[in-house]
Amino acid sequence: ALPQSTGLPEFSAVAYLDEEPMYFYDSSTKEVVARQEWVKGAVDPDFWRRNTHILKETEMVFK
Template sequence: MMFIIFFICIPFVHSELHTFTTTCTEINGQMVAEIPEISSVAVLDGQPIDYYDAEIKKLIPRQDWMKEFASGGRFKEYTEFRERLQRTNEISIRLLMERFNHSHGVHTYQRMHECDWDDETGDSHGFDEHAYDGENFISLD
């Protein structure tokens, strides 16, 4: 008697959702020495990948693979983008303080960009949110 063994191969498809978020914060007014006036952090899948603030004026990689990426010219472009974002945020908070008639005190402006994409389907979604003193005032989908 002869036994034949069949192996059934069922491919498992694993869809992975990735999320990339950049959060920029501007604080205007009386400052705490340990908190920079402007800071920005990028997060990929829940892990911080870089950091920028107005005090150090450079983009600091937070993951080993980002440190390798930092040696290329593309990283310089990302640093320049954060510098432009810093100037834009400085203007934004001044305009908001003016609009809300806030001439003194501590005020914050925060902007968060996020996009997610699904490896399997290629679907993506993103948003751009702006907040002043902790209250959202613009949310773009």
């Protein structure tokens, strides 16, 4: 874990497709956020909920 003074989240994850970031998650926001406009409409709405849940659980493993 990083000291709080760094301004960086304790945990983050980024999904890439063809070397471009598709979405990210960090321990500050605790949600998956699209990094490309096309991703928002290309996946079903449940995708965001599922992946947020998975990454929250993954974050707990690394604590």
